[in-house]
Amino acid sequence: MNAPVPKPWIMDIAPYIPGKSRTDDGRKAVKLSSNENPLGTSPAARAAFAAAAGNLERYPDASAVELREALASKYDLDPARIIYGNGSDEVLHLAAGAFAGPGDEIIYVNYGFSVYPIATRRVGAVPVVAPDSDYATDVDAILACVTEKTKVVFIANPNNPTGTYATREEIARLHAGLRSDILLVLDHAYAEYIEGEIDDGGWDLAKSAPNVLVTRTFSKLYGLAAERIGWGYASAEIIEAMHRIRLPFSITIAGTAAAIAALNDTDFVEHTRTHNAAWRRWFNDEIAKLGNAGLRAVPSQANFVLVLFEGELTAEAAYKGLMDAGYIVRWLPGQGLPHGLRITIGTEDETKAVVAILQRLIADAR
Ligand code: PMP
Numbered sequence: 001m002n003a004p005v006p007k008p009w010i011m012d013i014a015p016y017i018p019g020k021s022r023t024d025d026g027r028k029a030v031k032l033s034s035n036e037n038p039l040g041t042s043p044a045a046r047a048a049f050a051a052a053a054g055n056l057e058r059y060p061d062a063s064a065v066e067l068r069e070a071l072a073s074k075y076d077l078d079p080a081r082i083i084y085g086n087g088s089d090e091v092l093h094l095a096a097g098a099f100a101g102p103g104d105e106i107i108y109v110n111y112g113f114s115v116y117p118i119a120t121r122r123v124g125a126v127p128v129v130a131p132d133s134d135y136a137t138d139v140d141a142i143l144a145c146v147t148e149k150t151k152v153v154f155i156a157n158p159n160n161p162t163g164t165y166a167t168r169e170e171i172a173r174l175h176a177g178l179r180s181d182i183l184l185v186l187d188h189a190y191a192e193y194i195e196g197e198i199d200d201g202g203w204d205l206a207k208s209a210p211n212v213l214v215t216r217t218f219s220k221l222y223g224l225a226a227e228r229i230g231w232g233y234a235s236a237e238i239i240e241a242m243h244r245i246r247l248p249f250s251i252t253i254a255g256t257a258a259a260i261a262a263l264n265d266t267d268f269v270e271h272t273r274t275h276n277a278a279w280r281r282w283f284n285d286e287i288a289k290l291g292n293a294g295l296r297a298v299p300s301q302a303n304f305v306l307v308l309f310e311g312e313l314t315a316e317a318a319y320k321g322l323m324d325a326g327y328i329v330r331w332l333p334g335q336g337l338p339h340g341l342r343i344t345i346g347t348e349d350e351t352k353a354v355v356a357i358l359q360r361l362i363a364d365a366r
Helices: 043-052 065-075 087-099 115-122 139-145 168-177 202-208 236-245 253-264 266-289 315-324 348-365
Strands: 082-086 105-109 126-130 150-156 183-187 212-217 229-233 295-297 304-309 330-332 337-344
Touching (some): 043 253, 043 266, 065 082, 065 253, 082 087, 082 236, 087 115, 087 150, 087 183, 087 212, 087 229, 105 115, 105 139, 115 126, 115 150, 126 139, 139 150, 139 168, 150 168, 168 183, 168 202, 183 202, 202 229, 229 253, 253 266, 266 295, 304 315, 315 337, 315 348
Parallel strands (some): 105 150, 150 183, 183 212
Antiparallel strands (some): 082 229, 212 229, 295 304, 304 337, 330 337
């Protein structure tokens, strides 16, 4: 008897590998591998979640009116042009699904977010990987990859796993260099962590251009990774196409209530941003002091830092040493980074502990 045959492009997908929350030998550990908020969740969001959690028997509002209105008023957007999904992961999948198919090409950067290849292959499109420039997004390299088959370009800004940031000028140049029938997805999962008032111009482009989708998430700054709420903003035509393939009820009642409360808890948001900026700076400075041991931090505007190991202590040994000490970070050999660890900025104690463990491992490796 013949069994169902998966599509060949599905079998080409390397499955997503989530960050571990236990050590390989099963111990509970400090998880600095998924860029979650080390300060937890806004107390207001927790309370809103608890208050809404009893609503179990009814479907959620399929059109997410309250969430869209809250987002629209916060960011000065048209609520009709907001899409939402089960994490921004779903929104990224919707973008690929609505605008690309078998034989089309989707471009993303080397060391790009690992969901892009999955979303690309899932629809039978061909991944085109643009080379980086010392780990940062290289606009000219992306533009050089464009062909008549290009349908979508995915850019995370700041980028994951490198943390690098493409300026407003670079994003404008990228957009200006793309045909208007190519969808430019600006993935802002970490945009709130950018220091100062830096803005890559994504909102202006999404508001005015016919081909730009900005995506955002509640999983990082807002501390709601468990609730899986992401969203996006683009022209009415783009949003309408994506809605056609959206799962009808992919965000929950309690998660939505928590997200709206989190959005309005500006104290928690500011506390998280300030904490991250301060400890990211401290962590960078400490890694710089370990430069003579071959460690180098890629400049980051996100809530994590990619540390490169180019001396005697290898990234693999550091990964194992940190895990033995109860700290899980992300080693990314599958993403072409066998020499790098992506480390989420944790609490003060956690961040200091990671540096102390690295110092010890360097001494041991000598
Ligand atoms: N984009 C980027 C660049 C990310 O790093 C992540 C989280 N790993 C996401 C999108 C998706 O986040 P979520 O689905 O939790 O919104």
